[in-house]
Amino acid sequence: MERITKSASETKRLGEDFAKRIINKKYKKRDKKAFVICLKGDLGGGKTTFVQGFAKGLGIEGKVLSPTFVIMKKFSIPCIREKESFYRYLYHIDCYRIDSSKEVNSLGLKEIVSDPQNIVIIEWVDRIKEEWLSCTLSIQFHFIDEKTRRVIIKENGKTKNLSCY
Ligand SMILES: Nc1ncnc2c1ncn2[C@@H]1O[C@H](COP(=O)(O)OP(=O)(O)O)[C@@H](O)[C@H]1O
Ligand SMILES: [Mg+2]
Known part of the structure; x- marks a missing residue:
């Protein structure tokens, strides 16, 4: 899935x-692992901006700030239906600030990505x-100009149509 966006x-x-x-989709299907979305692309590409909308779509209220200085933030997903x-x-x-496996381990990321909740x-x-x-799946953000970004969503290396999710 490829989309050009013209504003934040x-x-x-x-x-x-x-x-x-x-x-x-997840109402119908349960996986044994977490749903892991990897955001790629340069600084200012729109990754955190995308997450702000994503959190809103899950019904999470309040502003989602860039976690660069805290590395990880956890939000409860309310019942939205x-x-x-x-x-x-x-x-x-x-x-961005992680530079060792030790730091990854200290986050407990392995357990977090194994939990289907x-x-x-x-x-x-x-x-x-x-x-x-x-x-x-992974999402790549390309900077085109000040207001324009190309967003590419891929699963297992293949681009997928948004309606697949
Ligand atoms: N089309 C667009 N999509 C996303 N952000 C945009 C767009 N146009 C301008 N911006 C601006 O670019 C910046 C993106 O920052 P951010 O989401 O923090 O990027 P990243 O997390 O990838 O470093 C914001 O200041 C935002 O307002
Ligand atoms: Mg960011």
Whole structure:
């Protein structure tokens, strides 16, 4: 899936829409692991902006700030439909400042990504080299100009249509 966004709010809306689709799908299907989304691309590409919309789509209120200085933030996912969502927690992780496996271990990330109740969204995932970490899907953000970004969503290396989720 490839989309051009022309403003930060358009990227937020994309995240919001995407979150709703993921939640809907998971009503029907349970995986044995967390749903892991890896965000790639340069600084200022729109990764954190996307997460803000994504959190809104899950019904999480309040502003989602960049976790660069705290590395990891955990949010409870409220019940946003008549039936409860299977997912309980959103973890927003920014690996920009991570430079050792020891730090990854201290976050408890291995346990977090093994828990099917979690949605885990990771910025700067390339800094984590652990072989147990696999992304359910990855999203690449390309800077085109000040207001324009190209957003590419891939699963197992293949681009997928948004309606697949
Ligand atoms: N189309 C767009 N999509 C996302 N952000 C945009 C867009 N156009 C301008 N921006 C701006 O670019 C910046 C993106 O920052 P941020 O989301 O923190 O990026 P990252 O987390 O990838 O470093 C914000 O200041 C945002 O307002
Ligand atoms: Mg960021």
